[in-house]
Amino acid sequence: MPPTTTPRPARPRGVTPRLAYRPGVAGRGVVWALVTAVPLVFLTVFFAYPVASIVLRGFAPDGAVDLTAFGEVFARPRTWRIIGLTFAQATVATAIAVVLGLPGAYLLYRCDFPGRTALRAFVIVPFVLPTVVVGVAFRSVLAPHGPLGFLGWDGTFAAVVAALVFFNYAVVVRTVGGFWAALDPRAEQAARALGAPPWRAFTSVTLPALTPAIASAAAIVFLFCATAFGVVLVLGGPRYGTVETEIWVQTTQFLDLPAAAVLSVVQLAVVAVALVVAGRARDRRERALQLRSAETAHPHRLALRGPDRRTGDVVAVAVTTAVGVLLLALPLGTVLVRSFRTRDGWGLGNYVALGTTGGPNALSVTVWEAALTSLRVAVDATLVAVVVGGLVALVVSRRPRGRAGRRAVRTLDAVFMLPLGVSAVTVGFGFLVALQRPFGLDLNLRDSLVLIPIAQAVVAIPLVVRTVLPVLRAIDTRLHEAAAVLGAAPGQVLRLVDWPLAARSLGLAVGLAFAVSLGEFGATAFLARPDQPTLPVVIFRLIGRPGADNLGMALAASVVLALLTATVMLLTERLRAGGRTTAAGEF
Amino acid sequence: MARNLARSTTRHTAQHDPGGGTGSGSPARRTARAVVVGTATALALTACTAFDGGGSGNGSGGTTDDGASGDAPAGGTGTVVLVTHDSFALSEELIARFEADTGLTLEQRAPGDGGALVNQLILTRDAPLGDVVFGIDNSFASRAIDEGVLEPYSSPAAGEDVARYAVDDEGHLTAIDVGDVCINVDREWFAEAGLPEPETLEDLTDPQYRDLLVVTNPATSSPGLAFLLATVGAFGEDGWVDYWAALRDNGVKVAGGWSDAYYVDFTGPSSEGTDRPLVLSYASSPPYEVPEGVTDPADAPTRALLDTCFRQVEYAGVLAGAANPEGARQVIDWLLSPEVQADIPGSMYVYPVDSSVELPESWATFAPPAPEPFEVDPAAITENRDAWIQTWTNTVLG
Numbered sequence: 001m002p003p004t005t006t007p008r009p010a011r012p013r014g015v016t017p018r019l020a021y022r023p024g025v026a027g028r029g030v031v032w033a034l035v036t037a038v039p040l041v042f043l044t045v046f047f048a049y050p051v052a053s054i055v056l057r058g059f060a061p062d063g064a065v066d067l068t069a070f071g072e073v074f075a076r077p078r079t080w081r082i083i084g085l086t087f088a089q090a091t092v093a094t095a096i097a098v099v100l101g102l103p104g105a106y107l108l109y110r111c112d113f114p115g116r117t118a119l120r121a122f123v124i125v126p127f128v129l130p131t132v133v134v135g136v137a138f139r140s141v142l143a144p145h146g147p148l149g150f151l152g153w154d155g156t157f158a159a160v161v162a163a164l165v166f167f168n169y170a171v172v173v174r175t176v177g178g179f180w181a182a183l184d185p186r187a188e189q190a191a192r193a194l195g196a197p198p199w200r201a202f203t204s205v206t207l208p209a210l211t212p213a214i215a216s217a218a219a220i221v222f223l224f225c226a227t228a229f230g231v232v233l234v235l236g237g238p239r240y241g242t243v244e245t246e247i248w249v250q251t252t253q254f255l256d257l258p259a260a261a262v263l264s265v266v267q268l269a270v271v272a273v274a275l276v277v278a279g280r281a282r283d284r285r286e287r288a289l290q291l292r293s294a295e296t297a298h299p300h301r302l303a304l305r306g307p308d309r310r311t312g313d314v315v316a317v318a319v320t321t322a323v324g325v326l327l328l329a330l331p332l333g334t335v336l337v338r339s340f341r342t343r344d345g346w347g348l349g350n351y352v353a354l355g356t357t358g359g360p361n362a363l364s365v366t367v368w369e370a371a372l373t374s375l376r377v378a379v380d381a382t383l384v385a386v387v388v389g390g391l392v393a394l395v396v397s398r399r400p401r402g403r404a405g406r407r408a409v410r411t412l413d414a415v416f417m418l419p420l421g422v423s424a425v426t427v428g429f430g431f432l433v434a435l436q437r438p439f440g441l442d443l444n445l446r447d448s449l450v451l452i453p454i455a456q457a458v459v460a461i462p463l464v465v466r467t468v469l470p471v472l473r474a475i476d477t478r479l480h481e482a483a484a485v486l487g488a489a490p491g492q493v494l495r496l497v498d499w500p501l502a503a504r505s506l507g508l509a510v511g512l513a514f515a516v517s518l519g520e521f522g523a524t525a526f527l528a529r530p531d532q533p534t535l536p537v538v539i540f541r542l543i544g545r546p547g548a549d550n551l552g553m554a555l556a557a558s559v560v561l562a563l564l565t566a567t568v569m570l571l572t573e574r575l576r577a578g579g580r581t582t583a584a585g586e587f
Numbered sequence: 588m589a590r591n592l593a594r595s596t597t598r599h600t601a602q603h604d605p606g607g608g609t610g611s612g613s614p615a616r617r618t619a620r621a622v623v624v625g626t627a628t629a630l631a632l633t634a635c636t637a638f639d640g641g642g643s644g645n646g647s648g649g650t651t652d653d654g655a656s657g658d659a660p661a662g663g664t665g666t667v668v669l670v671t672h673d674s675f676a677l678s679e680e681l682i683a684r685f686e687a688d689t690g691l692t693l694e695q696r697a698p699g700d701g702g703a704l705v706n707q708l709i710l711t712r713d714a715p716l717g718d719v720v721f722g723i724d725n726s727f728a729s730r731a732i733d734e735g736v737l738e739p740y741s742s743p744a745a746g747e748d749v750a751r752y753a754v755d756d757e758g759h760l761t762a763i764d765v766g767d768v769c770i771n772v773d774r775e776w777f778a779e780a781g782l783p784e785p786e787t788l789e790d791l792t793d794p795q796y797r798d799l800l801v802v803t804n805p806a807t808s809s810p811g812l813a814f815l816l817a818t819v820g821a822f823g824e825d826g827w828v829d830y831w832a833a834l835r836d837n838g839v840k841v842a843g844g845w846s847d848a849y850y851v852d853f854t855g856p857s858s859e860g861t862d863r864p865l866v867l868s869y870a871s872s873p874p875y876e877v878p879e880g881v882t883d884p885a886d887a888p889t890r891a892l893l894d895t896c897f898r899q900v901e902y903a904g905v906l907a908g909a910a911n912p913e914g915a916r917q918v919i920d921w922l923l924s925p926e927v928q929a930d931i932p933g934s935m936y937v938y939p940v941d942s943s944v945e946l947p948e949s950w951a952t953f954a955p956p957a958p959e960p961f962e963v964d965p966a967a968i969t970e971n972r973d974a975w976i977q978t979w980t981n982t983v984l985g
Contacts, residue, residue, distance in 0.1 A: 057710065132846055139851040145861040233843040238804040239984050249806055252702040254973050255709070255730065343857075343878065364676040364934075425703075432698060432707050436714040447668075447696070447716075526707075530675045530697045537673060543846045544674075545936060546868060547875025548857035551850055 036395050039388045039416070039461075045438060045445075047419050047458050050430025051264070057433060058261025069258035078241070083266060086242040089157070089232075090225035090274075093164035097221050098214060100165065100323050101172025103316035109177030111313065112299040120177075121569035124170045124511070125562045126328060128519030129335075130536045131167075131230025132543055133558045137331040138163050138235055140338075147330065155237030163231040166327050168221040171463075171512075175220065178508045179213035179470045181299070182501065198312055212282045212473065216466040219278035223420035223462075226270055229522065243267045247423045264426045271421030275414045332562070339555035343548045350552035354560065364531055367538055367557045371564065374518055374535040380453035381460060381517035386510055388457065389464025392416050393502075396465070397472035416465055419458045424522025431455070431526065452534075455523040460513035467509040472502050511572035515565050535561050666692045667914030668717030670708070670906070672700030675721065676934045677927060685921050691914050701809050702727055708736040712907065719915035721763060721903040721922065726812060728754045728902055729969035738905040740916055744923035748940050752900045754965050760902035763922045766937035767870035767957045768813035769896040770800070771889050773854045776864035785865070787894045788821050791834060798838035800865040801852040806976050808844050809899075814867050815979055816968065817897035820961030824971075831982050841983060856888045870896060871936055874953040887953050896957035901937065 059065055073079050108120050126134070140146050142154045142162075153159045187209070191201040227244045236242075241249075243263055250260040303310045304317060342349035354367040363370075396413040400406050419427070435445040445451060475498060483493045521536045528537050535557065542554035669675075675697060682693055696717055698707045705727040708720060712735065723731050731737060732755060739757040742749075752762035770791070777784045785796055803811035818827040840863060842848035850858050853866035856876050870891040877887050884890070903922055905915040921927060928939035932947050938956050945951075 054710075132844070135843075136847050136850050139847050140859060143851050143860070145859070233807055234847050236843070238806075238841040238843065238980075245807070251706060252699065253806060253812075253976070255702060255706045256973075257706075257710075364679075428699075429707065429710065432716070433710050436711070525673065526698050526703070528673050528697050530671060530673050530695045533673065541674060543850070545875065546849060546855075546857070546872040550875065551857050 035391055036412070039392045039395075040412075042384075042388050043416060043419075043458075043461075046454050047422075047427065049438065050434040051422055051426055052430075053434035054257075054426055054430040055261045055264050058257040058259075058264075061257065066258070069262050073259050073262040079246075079263075079266075082241045082243055082246050083270070085157075085240065086226055086244070086270060089160055089164070089228075089242060090222050093161045093168070093225045094218050094222045096161065097165045097168045097172050098218050100319060100327075101169055101176060101217070102210075102214075103319040104169065104173040104323065105177035105180055106312070107302075107316045107320050108173060109181040110299050111302045111316070113302045117570065117573055120174075120573060121566040123173055123328070124515055124569050125332065125566055126166050127168070127170045128515045128561060128565045129558055130519070130521060130539045130561075131228075132234065132540055133335060133554065134163060134166065134331060135231055135234025136543065137334045138166070138231070140334050141330050142235075148326075155235070155240075157236070157240070159235040160228075160232055160240065162327065163235050164225045164228055166331060167228075167231070168224055169323065169327065171221050171224070172214075172217045174508055174512065175217035175467055175470075176210060176213045178467060178505050179474075180210060182471060182474075182504070183209055198310065202312065213470045215278045215281040216470055218281075219275060219417060220420060220463060220466055222274045222278070223271060223417065226274070227267070227421060227423060229424070243270065244423050248425050251425050251429065260426070264423060267421065267423060267426075268418070271418060272414075274421070275417055279410060279414060335555050335558055335562075339552065339559045341548070342552055350549075350556035353549065353553050354556055363533075363538055363541065365533065365538070367535070367553065367560065370533050370535045370538040370557075371560060373532050374561075375564070377453050377456065377534060378514050378517035380450075381456035381520075382510055382513045384454060384457035385460035385464050385513040385517075386506065389416075389461040389509065389513070390468060390506065392461065393465045393468040393472055394498075397469055397475075397498075399477075413465075413469075417462045420462045424526075427455070427458070428523050428526030431523075449529075452524055452527050453517070455527060456517040456520045457513070459520060459523065460516040463512045463516060464509040467512060468502055468505045471505040472498060475501055507572045511569050514568050514572070518561065518565055518568075535564075665690070665911055665914055666694055667719065667911050667918055668694045668696060669918060670696050670698065670704070670717040670720045672704055672722040673697040674700065674935060678930050678934060681927055681930055684926075685918075689914070689917050689921075691911075691917065693918070705731050705736075708906065709734045712736055715906045715908045715910075717906060718909035718911045719903060719905055719918045721901070721918075723760060723902045723904065724809075725752075725754070725898075725900040725902075725965045726809075726816065726968045726972065728760055728900075728965040731904070732759045733969070736907055738907045738909065738912065738915075740905045740919060742916070742919050742923055744920045746941065746943075748942050749923065752902075752940065754902070760904045761919050761923070762900050762940045763903050764901045764931050764935065764937040764940055765956070766899045766901070767891070767893075767896040767960055768810045768817065768867065768899060769870045769891040769893060769957060770814075771853075771855070771866050771868040771872050771891050773856075773864035773866075773889055775856070775888050776854045780864075784890075784892075786892060788818065788830070791839075791865070791895075792830070792837050794837065796837065796865065798840075799863060800834070800838075800867075801840040801842055801848045801860075801863040802867040803842050803845055803848050805979055810845055810867055810869070812972075812976070813897040813899055815975060816963045817895065817961045819975065820897065820963045828978055828982055831979060835983050839983070869936070870956055871932070871938070871950065871954045874949040877949065877953055882952065884952055891954070891957075893955070893957040896960040898957065898960035898962065899937075900940070 059067060059069070104123070108116060108123065138159065139154060141148050142151065142159050143149055144154065151158070153162070183206070188201050188205045191205045192198065196204070226242070228242070229244050229248065232240060232242050232245050243266055247260050247263045247267070250256045250263065302313055302317070304314055339350055340346050340348070357363040357366055365373075392412070396409055396416075398409060400409060431451060432446060435451070436447075437443070438445055479497045480493050483497050484490075488496060519536060521540065524534060525537065525540075528534070533541070539554050539557045539561070542550050542557065675695065685691070686693055694717075698704060698716060700722060701724065704720070704722055707716065708731060715736075720737075737759040739759050740761065741758040742761055745761060749762050752765070754760050770785075772784050774784065782795060785791055785793070790796065791800055802814055805811040805815040815827075818830050821827070822830050840852060842852055845868070849855070849866055849868055849872075852858075852860045852863045853868075854860045854862065854864045855866070856878075858866075868891070870893065873887055873889045873891055876889045881887065903919050905912055905919065909915050923941065925941070925944060928941045928944040931937060931939045932950050938946070938950075946954075
């Protein structure tokens with residue numbers, strides 16, 4: 001039963017409407033303020049305040065503000081080159097990820113075929129793999145002796161872009177796919193019935209409807225690409241540099257905080273430009289779309305042959321197969337195959353070793369213990385990210401009547417994207433500087449273990465928002481009005497109209513947040529405890545030691561991380577499937 | 588948990604739409620309460636799970652106190668906080684014995700390594716991250732001392748070896764371990780090619796070794812910087828640039844990091860490269876490539892060229908403003924104890940500073956340290972690091 005269409009009437013309340021009206025509005029104001037305040041306070045304490053503290057420290061080391069660093073940094077020709085490269089790298093990689101991701105989203109979320117669920121889970125795997133492993137895997141494929149060595153991409157811009165697409169393909173597939181799955185197909189069917197050829201129906205009906213989700217995905221991918229670190233270092237070759245790697249070098253090698261602060265401001269500017277562009281693209285297209293519950297928008301079976309053959313399906317399958325094989329399977333396959341190679345030939349030796357601390361004391365815990373730590377942290381991080389991100393999405397999905405209100409909502413939306421676009425080094429150092437006595441309070445957050453999941457949640461929140469928001473925004477306001485007219489209290493409207501539709505995208509969001517947390521290395525590296533490392537930290541350490549045993553264990557541990565992620569994805573897919581059949585409000 | 592959360596999300600989200608006004612005051616207030624309770628519950632749950640993870644021997648997880656209080660809480664014990672890098676590892680039994688012997692709880696923090704670690708100590712000078720630091724290397728040692736983040740301490744456990752690596756006369760830093768960064772050679776490759784293996788830095792510029800060497804970028808990799816320093820030590824401040832120009836002309840390859848240089852470009856047994864049999868790595872790398880049963884160093888598949896090495900020294904020091912300076916000093920004494928020194932090679936992949944400590948057998952056979960590594964004064968490194976890296980970049984990368 002599609003819950004969207006049958007709001008139950010409100011239970012009669014023991015107050016007259018006239019009396020209830022004013023306190024109701026006031027109460028709603030309070031609730032509204034609270035709903036907005038929770039995420040804002042969170043973001044301020046765990047992001048804005050630390051980042052501002054460290055940047056200020058760069059500009060005013062002795063208390064007096066000194067902006068000469070700006071002139072110095074911008075006078076270097078290198079600065080302009082790295083800004084250009086950062087833009088180029090992120091723009092090209094985002095464009096390719098979107099172009100390749102759309103057919104993937106269609107195939108995995110609008111078509112039905114055996115193995116679809118497994119593929120959906122598999123696609124997310126690259127997203128969580130440690131960059132140093134992916135860097136080694138990519139270089140193995142692209143190096144002169146590798147299977148794609150003839151391309152001559154080793155140490156080039158192309159290699160960096162390929163790796164960035166590898167990492168972010170899943171973001172496009174899942175963000176756009178989740179939205180596409182809920183899109184009412186009847187508009188496109190009508191266009192076809194009126195005689196439009198399939199490509200025309202797609203470009204003039206479906207594509208515009210998808211724009212908000214595409215813009216959302218593109219914004220995320222752009223920010224991820226603009227702040228990529230490990231792959232750039234490994235794959236870009238020594239001449240290559242981006243704002244992110246430069247901040248890292250200035251902070252950790254030259255200990256030049258003023259220069260790092262200038263570059264952090266540059267990074268913020270780049271990110272702000274990207275967000276404004278994405279926001280514009282969304283606003284132009286955004287309107288109430290016909291979203292359907294899963295029953296009506298059921299996927300169709302793939303039709304590649306016979307009288308029902310659809311050219312679109314053939315194209316989608318061809319593109320996605322090519323991406324799957326060349327871009328995803330080749331590097332992943334390299335990792336998988338090599339994880340079975342041991343010192344004495346092929347076998348499971350590396351996997352057996354995961355239960356130990358490695359050859360001669362390579363680790364302080366076993367890989368399984370590290371995996372457990374990772375899972376535990378990921379549960380916490382996901383919880384925080386979904387609560388805070390869900391609140392943000394809800395606030396931002398509203399359409400205030402006034403102009404100022406609309407602007408405030410749009411700003412809030414952009415502000416919560418910022419953590420994706422700010423260097424992990426800046427955030428990590430900011431935590432250390434700012435959270436020992438935040439705002440002068442006697443509350444040492446800096447040395448608290450809770451900071452690790454929180455740092456990961458800060459990165460995951462934008463993904464939650466971007467996954468849930470397009471769905472919430474696209475809900476037809478007339479459904480709200482209809483529910484209200486039929487007597488539903490505002491809370492009930494939310495529960496019966498917004499929740500059932502949003503819950504399904506929340507499943508996706510939970511999966512993404514979990515994946516972010518499992519794979520997060522940047523900020524975590526600054527907060528880690530050597531006696532309780534997470535899985536990526538352990539992998540990083542193993543692959544930093546020589547010998548077949550260490551490499552083998554690092555790769556086997558990466559396979560475990562991949563399987564763990566894929567399993568979590570399968571489970572969240574199940575959650576979604578479950579939500580379809582049970583009553584509204586179940587999660 | 589998930590369900591609780593879901594419910595609180597639904598409730599609190601309520602009433603945004605001014606047009607839907609059938610709500611009354613009390614549900615709204617209830618909603619408000621639900622938001623607060625829901626969020627608090629969520630945060631509390633988070634805290635629980637995080638603290639569960641904190642069980643393995645690091646006390647309370649140190650959240651609200653300053654973690655490093657020397658005053659004993661209830662049971663007559665204190666906590667000492669060790670700030671280090673994430674490669675820090677020692678056998679669990681050793682740590683347990685230290686805690687039993689001293690009554691202290693050893694808590695570890697790993698906020699980064701190399702320059703990140705030192706920079707963080709500088710930034711948190713007013714509210715130190717802990718009591719004692721381990722892991723400042725000789726390329727950042729002077730900087731740390733100059734910035735005043737350390738308190739002098741001369742450990743009674745320190746012998747001649749420690750004195751040899753002293754950075755200053757006051758004893759701000761105590762050497763704990765050393766590691767030699769050296770060129771490694773794939774001996775099987777050279778045997779097959781019928782070429783003699785190179786031995787010295789000069790050999791590497793010989794045209795017969797053209798296009799055979801891969802190193803790492805000194806701007807982004809710690810062994811890369813160490814090798815740059817080796818050439819500064821070998822050829823002097825006037826000669827090293829010419830040496831690198833010769834290496835460049837002889838086809839040196841520069842990789843971003845150690846892992847991909849070693850595992851992708853190098854031809855060694857656990858690597859898959861096909862054309863770079865010379866790689867920048869450590870004197871302690873070769874044992875990890877030795878097949879089981881091989882005991883003669885002449886049969887080892889790789890070896891380190893001991894005339895090409897730079898010695899990285901890792902120091903420990905008491906942090907200025909430490910809450911538990913006495914505990915910090917005890918940690919340094921402990922790090923110099925024969926038991927810990929003997930545990931260092933296996934646990935941290937470097938040599939103990941104390942040369943009287945016996946090395947593990949495979950190390951003694953396959954990984955002798957360099958007899959006379961190149962040296963550069965730590966103060967000179969601090970002073971010239973930026974300029975040297977810049978000059979290197981201009982020379983080698985152009």
